Amino acid sequence: MTTDLGRPRDPRIDDSVLGATVELLGTSGYADLSVDAIAKRAGTSKPAIYRRWPSKAHLVHEAVFPISEATELPDTGSLAGDVREMVRRSTAVLTTPAARAAMPGLLAEMATDPTLHAKLLERFGDVTGRGITDRLDNAVSRGEVRPDVTAAELVEAIAGMALMAIITRNHALDDDWVHRTATLITRGISA
Structure with a gap:
């Protein structure tokens, strides 16, 4: 039996990060989009984002193509x-x-x-x-x-x-x- 350690992930953070990514893409484009800017817009931290998505590309893909x-x-x-x-x-x-x-x-x-x-x-x-x-x-x-x-x-x-x-x-x-x-x-x- 596997036991999860720590707090369960908050799905509101996922939704906020995905929404912030879509919003920022419309204004900055992919090249200028940073995980730091996404974290600030979403009201979370870069580590919280990287716990969910291994890279900017993974995050953008999920946000743009849900x-x-x-x-x-x-x-x-x-x-x-x-x-x-x-x-x-x-x-x-x-x-x-x-x-x-x-x-x-x-x-x-x-x-x-x-x-x-x-x-x-x-x-x-x-x-x-x-x-x-x-x-x-x-x-x-x-x-x-x-x-x-x-x-x-x-x-x-x-x-x-x-x-x-x-x-x-x-x-x-x-x-x-x-x-x-x-x-x-x-x-x-x-x-």
């Missing part, structure tokens, strides 16, 4: 509907001011640190692995998608197209963009 209802996979009953909803949700998350500010720094750190890259992607393992695989298996059984399409490929297509559009466009990705992109992806993986 696992919540938005990351739950839709089940619309059709592949086209599921893909459209995945594109819409991905676009909504990736176009927030905090995500736009965080992405360049997170991508740079992930590119140079394979362990960080693996750890950050692991947070969404159930969503991208099991969940999308289940949706694809259902779509294969309905005759909507080729059986060789993988969850990783679908995630890469959705995220890749959304990221490229964010980089190349100065305006929001509207419902028309979501619809056209989802249609393009759906046709590309259709049986």
